[in-house]
Amino acid sequence: MTAPNPLFTYYNNHCSLCGAKCNADRTKVAGLCKAGTSVKVASATLHFGEEPPISGSNGSGTIFLSHCSMSCIYCQNYPISQMGVGNDRTIDWLSNKMLELQSDKAHNINFVTPTHYSFHLYDAVMQARKAGLSIPIVWNTSSFENPETVKFIDEIADIYLADIRYSNDKDALELSGINNYNDIVLKNIKYFFNAKSHLELNGKGIAVKGLLIRVLLLPGRVKECKEILDFIKRELGNETYVSVMSQYVPYYKALQHKELKVRVSKEEYDMVIEHADKLNLENAFIQEIGCMEE
Numbered sequence: 214m215t216a217p218n219p220l221f222t223y224y225n226n227h228c229s230l231c232g233a234k235c236n237a238d239r240t241k242v243a244g245l246c247k248a249g250t251s252v253k254v255a256s257a258t259l260h261f262g263e264e265p266p267i268s269g270s271n272g273s274g275t276i277f278l279s280h281c282s283m284s285c286i287y288c289q290n291y292p293i294s295q296m297g298v299g300n301d302r303t304i305d306w307l308s309n310k311m312l313e314l315q316s317d318k319a320h321n322i323n324f325v326t327p328t329h330y331s332f333h334l335y336d337a338v339m340q341a342r343k344a345g346l347s348i349p350i351v352w353n354t355s356s357f358e359n360p361e362t363v364k365f366i367d368e369i370a371d372i373y374l375a376d377i378r379y380s381n382d383k384d385a386l387e388l389s390g391i392n393n394y395n396d397i398v399l400k401n402i403k404y405f406f407n408a409k410s411h412l413e414l415n416g417k418g419i420a421v422k423g424l425l426i427r428v429l430l431l432p433g434r435v436k437e438c439k440e441i442l443d444f445i446k447r448e449l450g451n452e453t454y455v456s457v458m459s460q461y462v463p464y465y466k467a468l469q470h471k472e473l474k475v476r477v478s479k480e481e482y483d484m485v486i487e488h489a490d491k492l493n494l495e496n497a498f499i500q501e502i503g504c505m506e507e
């Protein structure tokens with residue numbers, strides 16, 4: 214007999230799966246994230262552009278989900294996240310696709326922007342595991358889950374690839390249209406860490422479990438980026454795996470924003486990297502300016 218899905222309570226009739234808790238009855242109307250009742254998938258393929266422990270040599274089995282509970286004005290994937298490009302898929306399709314990616318030798322299954330579909334993905338992962346899925350599940354998230362749901366998500370996630378995007382609620386509201394960012398995201402990050410600890414690698418340097426935090430430097434936001442790194446060092450320790458990302462490019466509505474319409478400068482990125490060094494963050498992934506794709 215299949216166990217009941219514990220996320221049903223947070224999905225049925227009054228959705229509160231993400232930190233927005235907009236209470237939409239998704240059977241009748243889309244929520245703030247614009248997601249309805251079925252899972253929309255933009256792509257499902259091997260991906261080689263993640264951090265080395267995630268992509269490895271075989272690639273990450275990346276399932277890119279449509280829509281998003283955040284509406285970042287600079288989203289580089291805005292056709293998928295904001296315009297909903299993708300196709301409706303069933304739980305059976307998702308389960309079979311995970312098994313297919315495992316057969317293709319993917320190191321993991323990587324759900325990109327999964328929060329608003331966490332109810333569906335819970336069932337899909339449980340079904341796939343019963344059918345033989347054994348590679349880790351990467352929860353590649355904005356970290357904007359409703360904190361009440363993360364203990365259930367933790368039943369299906371092995372690796373958290375988790376963003377901390379802002380150090381203050383004002384930026385989060387202006388640039389991503391969400392309230393209470395800090396309270397929600399920092400609480401979730403601490404939960405991810407307490408549940409799975411630091412990233413754990415196998416003998417080939419491939420992640421099998423744990424937390425990897427992504428910090429995207431935005432133009433004009435060096436101070437805020439440093440504050441995020443301070444939080445990581447203070448709350449989680451200097452062994453935390455952190456990816457400090459320089460790849461920001463002004464897409465979507467950012468082209469009209471006075472600060473975000475430019476790229477990050479080398480000087481800005483260098484200041485952040487110097488700070489990471491000063492904090493002795495031992496496991497920081499650093500990029501060459503503008504050379505890495507998400």
Ligand code: SF4
Binds near residue numbers: 229230232233236329
């Ligand atoms: S996941 Fe979507 S529908 Fe559910 S609370 Fe968040 S924004 Fe609303």
